[in-house]
Amino acid sequence: NAGVTQTPKFRVLKTGQSMTLLCAQDMNHEYMYWYRQDPGMGLRLIHYSVGEGTTAKGEVPDGYNVSRLKKQNFLLGLESAAPSQTSVYFCASRRDRGDTEAFFGQGTRLTVV
């Protein structure tokens, strides 16, 4: 029972490089989310999706793009990484709008130098 799996777990990027973070869930959940967590800032919503083929902006979407081509996968892209994007990124999913429990992945620690 994998739940929510994030790939990779760690990454170091140089400024200006691009990368994609992958989130996969095996619970057939409709809703998926990408958050970033910084010291003292809690979890801030980057983008989210309410179903296959849909995406929407959260609180801090600038510098990121997302895609949800398959229901089970939610990809977060950084086109040109900046040091300000150094953070721990968490993916989460939940069944539907009436379900309060969101299940989180283990996080991706990204450092941009």
Add this chain to the structure above:
Amino acid sequence: QKEVEQDPGPLSVPEGAIVSLNCTYSNSAFQYFMWYRQYSRKGPELLMYTYSSGNKEDGRFTAQVDKSSKYISLFIRDSQPSDSATYLCAMSLGYSSASKIIFGSGTRLSIRP
């Protein structure tokens, strides 16, 4: 002003003490109120949730919601060293539009043996 405010701590108490964790919020439309627990280098896990106002008890944990004051609390009785973690409050809108979950900044709690 952030939608959800939470004292970041850190909070250190002796084993067996009663712990009180709190959040305030500004959006009166929030209907679902949640508490997540996050151990170091792990993803958050749902601890408790409450719909609208009132109290909810689960073992040593009690969640309270006071919508008139826009204030929620989590009480931990007979605290244990294993309760040492970061506690995040979270909120979302009612069933018809409950897509986003907004988190507080988290309170780091340490229980001293």
